[in-house]
Amino acid sequence: MLLLSFFAFNGYAQENLNFGKQKEIISPEVHENGTVTFRLKAPAARKVEVQGDFQPAGSNSAGTDRMVLNADSVWTFTTKVLPSELYSYSFIVDGLKIRDPNNVYLIRDVASVVNVFLVGKGIADLYKVTDVPHGTVSKRWYNSDGLKMSRRLTVYTPPGYESTKENYPVLYLLHGVGGDEEAWMQLGRASQILDNLIATKKVKPMIVVITNGHTINSAAPGESSKGMYKPVMMTPDVFNGDMEQYFPEIIKFTESNYRIKKDKANRAIAGLSMGGFHSLYISANYPNTFAYVGLFSPAILPPSNNQQPIYQQLDKKLSIQAKNGFKLYWIAIGKKDFLFKNVETYRKKLDTIPLKYDYVESEGGHTWSNWRAYLTEFLPLLFN
């Protein structure tokens, strides 16, 4: 068969072929009942463990589970029934943390790359690609005069954007200190959440603009002229005020490049962790701009640059923001979040301003599991 030689010959792909010599290894295998089986062929290994954020299902204190070697030299472990979620995991082979070679679905978080899988029949059904109309996701560059560089954005336009003449409301969605303009799509499953919730009419069709909050960078690692460097979390721009100061450039770009309803009632801003901090200060400094503000596990921490006017007279700014009025000021945090107390203190401040907020206290900590869930709760509240 010529076709067979075609497939056999096709460079790297050779290793993907299976001529019946050995059983194809499927890992992870998500079973109907919500248990998950991991498999790794590693004949020379002495000890293989799996480590993931589905643990402490983990059978030991290190939060790992031992995998068991079967007759085919395949190490195997099956979890207990897992709640619906997007999970990540690694294997540990004789102390070395590796990716699952049979799972091509990977997500980068700062300098770590982990395998992921979805367990459905619950909240993670919103994180799946389903057969509903899909929005368009674009990587696009805007010019920042203030930061003196061209910078990359991710823009979601909803189904129907291209086939109608309508104007749409807009949500600016900001990432945390480890993220960039890719994080909300990759780790946050934002386009799937939007597609799925817009399809069931639980969420109004809207444009979502996902920015890069590290103002020394023009784009995510590997996507700028800095090349393929090893990503770091800590950059000199963190809490220095540049993101907040130059945010109006992003609004201006968005409103002059997309069909946007350009009024406060149709403008929302939300962010997680550092992006919650940014959303707080952006909405306070431009206090008549956003009708909707979402602070997801906001990093209420001292700014690194106290001299920045952006960070001064916060109480006064919040007071003006409150007087100007808004539709929703929404705060969510997990009970185990290390920022819980900081957010509690901030809520007390808001009570004294007073600035009326909605508050959601969830289980868990400072995790993408919470931020995805917060997004699914926050979006239906917008533009009603």
Add this chain to the structure above:
Amino acid sequence: MLLLSFFAFNGYAQENLNFGKQKEIISPEVHENGTVTFRLKAPAARKVEVQGDFQPAGSNSAGTDRMVLNADSVWTFTTKVLPSELYSYSFIVDGLKIRDPNNVYLIRDVASVVNVFLVGKGIADLYKVTDVPHGTVSKRWYNSDGLKMSRRLTVYTPPGYESTKENYPVLYLLHGVGGDEEAWMQLGRASQILDNLIATKKVKPMIVVITNGHTINSAAPGESSKGMYKPVMMTPDVFNGDMEQYFPEIIKFTESNYRIKKDKANRAIAGLSMGGFHSLYISANYPNTFAYVGLFSPAILPPSNNQQPIYQQLDKKLSIQAKNGFKLYWIAIGKKDFLFKNVETYRKKLDTIPLKYDYVESEGGHTWSNWRAYLTEFLPLLFN
């Protein structure tokens, strides 16, 4: 420092932090002189090798290089000087092939995920993101009435598209049997090549539409309702004629959704391997549609469905195509390509039709290295 606790606490990111306890491992390190050093910390390993497409720099017949353990439990290997290229590689630890945990830059090819790095000062400078104006890259869905599904495309619009009212020429760019609508951007570095060549005016600003040539799929693995399955290369749609038959839907979608110059002189089609086969039959079956045709290592193989009218009377169709006229019929193949003889036979057929073609014979085989290079050679020939 509160900020420090913020970074230390940040979930998965913890493993990315380095509090001075151990030296940060950089791998790969691309040196100024074009050598590359790989490093892997694996104290328990007995044998560590590196395997990549930069070999046969490989020191043994398996095309691997042994890495050497140094005093810090870090295994190390430095290559000889490498020609400029985008390379991929894996580590092999005691027989187990793994990714480099210090390199977050990964590319999927069918079911394999490999690490990549760039060596510059040559052709790969075109594969780098540089500080030139960037086009917009969108993931967008069109409705296929013929295939009865919504399907995903990657669309590149050039710098200036959004800020002018101009119409643009269009290139339809097709992938091989292992690919999908992501392959030309991920493995092919198409957006970088386009940005860089448009910036130096070597290439006319154009819209590039990258399709998914597996007609049983609506999108790349993980991007459709089929979920996160293990990708396979062989699907029942290969060479069955559906891609060619329903291609006019894609042209229609493109021309009604983008500012396109809608005439033959401004329409090009090109593809690699299976996509070259598709481009051949699409341009022959719609023989007055494309002024430019590019066949990159085309998979000139018997169709799987000989009954398909698309595949019948090829000589007659080519003859009509030749008589209708065109600007360029461009064929490129590597001397070591397993399809070399098939392409030679096809060229003889074209000589007898006659259909005048341009022919480039390169070194090497059926590889992305060639396809990236062919794209850089083909693009400047378009729309002049």
